[in-house]
Amino acid sequence: xxxxxxxxxxxxxxxxxxxxxxxxxxxxxxxxxxxxxxxxxxxxxxxxxxxxxxxxxxxxxxxxxxxxxxxxxxxxxxxxxxxxxxxxxxxxxxxxxxxxxxxxxxxxxxxxxxxxxxxxxxxxxxxxxxxxxxxxxxxxxxxxxxxxxxxxxxxxxxxxxxxxxxxxxxxxxxxxxxxxxxxxxxxxxxxxxxxxxxxxxxxxxxxxxxxxxxxxxxxxxxxxxxxxxxxxxxxxxxxxxxxxxxxxxxxxxxxxxxxxxxxxxxxxxxxxxxxxxxxxxxxxxxxxxxxxxxxxxxxxxxxxxxxxxxxxxxxxxxxxxxxxxxxxxxxxxxxxxxxxxxxxxxxxxxxxxxxxxxxxxxxxxxxxxxxxxxxxxxxxxxxxxxxxxxxxxxxxxxxxxxxxxxxxxxxxxxxxxxxxxxxxxxxxxxxxxxxxxxxxxxxxxxxxxxxxxxxxxxxxxxxxxxxxx
Amino acid sequence: xxxxxxxxxxxxxxxxxxxxxxxxxxxxxxxxxxxxxxxxxxxxxxxxxxxxxxxxxxxxxxxxxxxxxxxxxxxxxxxxxxxxxxxxxxxxxxxxxxxxxxxxxxxxxxxxxxxxxxxxxxxxxxxxxxxxxxxxxxxxxxxxxxxxxxxxxxxxxxxxxxxxxxxxxxxxxxxxxxxxxxxxxxxxxxxxxxxxxxxxxxxxxxxxxxxxxxxxxxxxxxxxxxxxxxxxxxxxxxxxxxxxxxxxxxxxxxxxxxxxxxxxxxxxxxxxxxxxxxxxxxxxxxxxxxxxxxxxxxxxxxxxxxxxxxxxxxxxxxxxxxxxxxxxxxxxxxxxxxxxxxxxxxxxxxxxxxxxxxxxxxxxxxxxxxxxxxxxxxxxxxxxxxxxxxxxxxxxxxxxxxxxxxxxxxxxxxxxxxxxxxxxxxxxxxxxxxxxxxxx
Numbered sequence: 001x002x003x004x005x006x007x008x009x010x011x012x013x014x015x016x017x018x019x020x021x022x023x024x025x026x027x028x029x030x031x032x033x034x035x036x037x038x039x040x041x042x043x044x045x046x047x048x049x050x051x052x053x054x055x056x057x058x059x060x061x062x063x064x065x066x067x068x069x070x071x072x073x074x075x076x077x078x079x080x081x082x083x084x085x086x087x088x089x090x091x092x093x094x095x096x097x098x099x100x101x102x103x104x105x106x107x108x109x110x111x112x113x114x115x116x117x118x119x120x121x122x123x124x125x126x127x128x129x130x131x132x133x134x135x136x137x138x139x140x141x142x143x144x145x146x147x148x149x150x151x152x153x154x155x156x157x158x159x160x161x162x163x164x165x166x167x168x169x170x171x172x173x174x175x176x177x178x179x180x181x182x183x184x185x186x187x188x189x190x191x192x193x194x195x196x197x198x199x200x201x202x203x204x205x206x207x208x209x210x211x212x213x214x215x216x217x218x219x220x221x222x223x224x225x226x227x228x229x230x231x232x233x234x235x236x237x238x239x240x241x242x243x244x245x246x247x248x249x250x251x252x253x254x255x256x257x258x259x260x261x262x263x264x265x266x267x268x269x270x271x272x273x274x275x276x277x278x279x280x281x282x283x284x285x286x287x288x289x290x291x292x293x294x295x296x297x298x299x300x301x302x303x304x305x306x307x308x309x310x311x312x313x314x315x316x317x318x319x320x321x322x323x324x325x326x327x328x329x330x331x332x333x334x335x336x337x338x339x340x341x342x343x344x345x346x347x348x349x350x351x352x353x354x355x356x357x358x359x360x361x362x363x364x365x366x367x368x369x370x371x372x373x374x375x376x377x378x379x380x381x382x383x384x385x386x387x388x389x390x391x392x393x394x395x396x397x398x399x400x401x402x403x404x405x406x407x408x409x410x411x412x413x414x415x416x417x418x419x420x421x422x423x424x425x426x427x428x429x430x431x432x433x434x435x436x437x438x439x440x441x442x443x444x445x446x447x448x449x450x451x452x453x454x455x456x457x458x459x460x461x462x463x464x465x466x467x468x469x
Numbered sequence: 470x471x472x473x474x475x476x477x478x479x480x481x482x483x484x485x486x487x488x489x490x491x492x493x494x495x496x497x498x499x500x501x502x503x504x505x506x507x508x509x510x511x512x513x514x515x516x517x518x519x520x521x522x523x524x525x526x527x528x529x530x531x532x533x534x535x536x537x538x539x540x541x542x543x544x545x546x547x548x549x550x551x552x553x554x555x556x557x558x559x560x561x562x563x564x565x566x567x568x569x570x571x572x573x574x575x576x577x578x579x580x581x582x583x584x585x586x587x588x589x590x591x592x593x594x595x596x597x598x599x600x601x602x603x604x605x606x607x608x609x610x611x612x613x614x615x616x617x618x619x620x621x622x623x624x625x626x627x628x629x630x631x632x633x634x635x636x637x638x639x640x641x642x643x644x645x646x647x648x649x650x651x652x653x654x655x656x657x658x659x660x661x662x663x664x665x666x667x668x669x670x671x672x673x674x675x676x677x678x679x680x681x682x683x684x685x686x687x688x689x690x691x692x693x694x695x696x697x698x699x700x701x702x703x704x705x706x707x708x709x710x711x712x713x714x715x716x717x718x719x720x721x722x723x724x725x726x727x728x729x730x731x732x733x734x735x736x737x738x739x740x741x742x743x744x745x746x747x748x749x750x751x752x753x754x755x756x757x758x759x760x761x762x763x764x765x766x767x768x769x770x771x772x773x774x775x776x777x778x779x780x781x782x783x784x785x786x787x788x789x790x791x792x793x794x795x796x797x798x799x800x801x802x803x804x805x806x807x808x809x810x811x812x813x814x815x816x817x818x819x820x821x822x823x824x825x826x827x828x829x830x831x832x833x834x835x836x837x838x839x840x841x842x843x844x845x846x847x848x849x850x851x852x853x854x855x856x857x858x859x860x861x862x863x864x865x866x867x868x869x870x871x872x873x874x875x876x877x878x879x880x881x882x883x884x885x886x887x888x889x890x891x892x893x894x895x896x897x898x899x900x901x902x903x904x905x906x907x908x909x
Contacts, residue, residue, distance in 0.1 A: 117862040125745030
């Protein structure tokens with residue numbers, strides 16, 4: 001078997017056209033990785049300077065009423081992850097700027113896609129674009145040519161007639177093509193490691209390993225399926241066009257159609273309805289229980305009782321701060337309910353879409369690729385949750401200062417000093433560790449493995465039945 | 470053999486090739502699916518707009534009933550908000566501006582899912598507010614994109630043309646018929662041109678049929694007559710582009726594999742690689758704008774509010790010289806209140822200046838992308854189709870301009886009403902509805 005693989009590689013090496021295409025791929029992949037890393041570096045620099053600018057503004061507040069400061073708020077920018085240099089997933093579509101303020105959980109805005117006209121349909125020239133769409137086409141042609149060349153020259157029948165195992169020959173040829181795919185993939189990964197050596201950590205390495213494994217599996221499926229079709233059809237053009245049709249259906253047609261179908265099955269509310277429902281729940285109480293006016297009366301009575309006084313003016317603290325925090329706590333419950341529902345719908349959409357991998361392994365590959373590159377919706381949602389958790393701490397700090405910082409009820413002009421504002425912590429993004437979310441990608445990996453097993457069995461079965469005469 | 474003979478023979482060949490018929494059928498099915506997706510999005514947006522318009526009308530009636538139908542000369546509310554004052558009446562005035570979808574959206578939904586299509590407007594608003602973000606949608610679905618007719622036309626049609634034309638000449642060479650054909654035709658290339666022409670004509674007819682089918686699904690054809698004509702013209706040039714390229718590949722090559730290889734790689738080059746490179750270069754040259762210029766308005770506003778009244782006064786008089794002769798000018802208390810309530814006009818000016826910086830950068834980005842149009846035909850056609858479907862970036866920019874126009878209008882009315890000492894009654898409130906209307 002090894003001998004056949006070596007022979008195949010020697011013949012690839014002798015074919016100047018193939019060697020030229022292979023070299024072009026190597027150069028293109030290297031350029032792509034370099035540009036991807038350069039893009040991440042540029043974006044990070046820009047991100048750091050913008051973040052510093054906003055933090056400076058906050059730390060330079062000389063004096064301000066804490067409630068006014070909650071309205072003034074701060075801004076969080078979505079960071080670029082290291083692996084987005086390989087696959088930037090949904091980063092182009094999702095917003096980048098999130099205002100953190102009191103009373104409201106804002107949505108992330110100002111996506112890259114909204115800042116220009118259409119530039120490309122399939123995204124930037126990141127490694128994932130080449131590895132997902134273009135390298136498979138190259139492997140399809142190679143696999144087709146390897147098998148078809150043998151078929152047309154009659155060498156395949158000759159070898160089988162001489163007693164060689166048809167399964168061994170077919171698999172050796174398929175493996176030799178697969179290894180070309182692996183070489184391209186490994187060069188990409190190696191280049192990436194080389195360019196980012198200073199920033200690598202255990203989690204990134206783990207993610208990169210899973211990322212590579214997903215592509216290994218997908219290339220295996222592509223090569224074996226092409227080989228299977230090449231030996232199944234007598235007509236060369238039918239075999240090749242069938243596989244190209246499979247590529248078109250898998251990569252261009254199905255992901256689009258399935259995702260649209262999934263979204264119509266698990267419907268998301270319109271923005272207007274979503275906001276109206278939250279507003280309603282906040283003022284009238286969740287599900288109509290405990291409206292805001294009743295909540296306020298109850299809180300007032302409780303505070304007066306706790307402090308043993310008869311009126312708000314007798315309080316040693318500022319009642320407004322307590323009201324604001326209480327309102328925030330209630331608002332948090334409302335947001336948890338509505339944003340929680342939204343996340344549940346998104347999760348259901350994802351689960352349904354993942355099922356599409358059963359008929360289209362490309363879907364499983366896309367899911368794992370952007371998932372392991374930390375650029376899918378799951379990671380985006382995690383970022384949003386982290387910002388919201390920060391917002392709650394941020395607003396609570398300001399409300400507590402307003403309530404217990406030294407002002408009394410009704411003292412609207414009271415201001416906290418610069419030292420306080422400097423003491424409010426900045427947002428720190430904690431990248432999601434892959435092992436914490438690995439379970440979300442097990443199904444996609446399992447789908448790829450099942451495809452590998454099924455296609456291997458099909459090819460073994462088919463290769464045993466190649467007619468000698 | 471005449472062109473007609475070749476066309477007739479090709480037709481016979483076509484209907485006897487099941488994979489070619491399947492390819493065409495799949496394309497038609499996919500296009501119809503895409504057309505219906507667009508129609509569905511169009512209808513969703515129309516319904517959403519109607520729902521908001523109805524609510525806005527109810528809110529206005531409710532406001533009049535609650536705050537303005539009785540004597541407006543006295544403050545009827547216990548809180549500090551006097552709704553008969555222009556400031557509070559305008560601040561609470563329910564005003565939305567919509568980007569109404571064009572029926573020509575049936576051809577392409579373009580960038581319509583990346584932007585909001587309704588926005589509440591007050592004199593404190595800006596076209597870059599958070600509530601102008603896109604509808605709630607799954608980002609992974611947005612990343613993949615909605616399947617519409619333009620997608621079928623721009624990405625599937627070249628593949629269909631490839632399937633229809635890839636074995637022209639190479640099949641005859643492989644089967645040894647080529648010499649026979651050469652003696653029957655005057656020029657071999659004219660025979661190839663006629664055959665490729667047949668499939669191009671078929672693709673054109675099919676596309677025109679689909680364009681007309683989509684157009685008839687919309688309630689009225691009249692407003693999109695020009696869009697239909699432009700769509701047909703772009704389709705013609707697009708098919709001509711691919712047909713010419715494929716024709717060149719067929720003429721220059723002899724074997725099947727090299728023809729398919731070159732056709733596939735030319736598709737990959739124009740669909741994936743070139744747009745991808747342009748996009749990547751754009752991102753490196755212009756990192757995503759984090760809108761710090763717009764965020765900075767927050768501090769500039771703070772500074773403005775901290776200014777003494779005479780500074781505000783002089784700035785306002787530069788912008789609105791008419792306040793010099795305002796009827797309340799001699800009442801210092803009223804002037805003081807009017808000055809505070811007029812600050813949004815100055816803030817709006819700051820916002821516009823900062824928005825100009827952002828828009829300038831976006832313009833440079835678009836100019837950068839357009840420089841590559843000659844090498845990037847798919848994206849060129851995509852943007853042209855988006856423009857005729859009113860779903861291009863420029864259409865949303867125009868929508869933002871309309872929003873700014875309404876904000877400016879509100880501010881002008883605010884200044885006029887405040888400084889003339891006007892009280893808002895039912896009739897003035899109803900006038901607001903007429904004043905703040907733009908038809909799009």
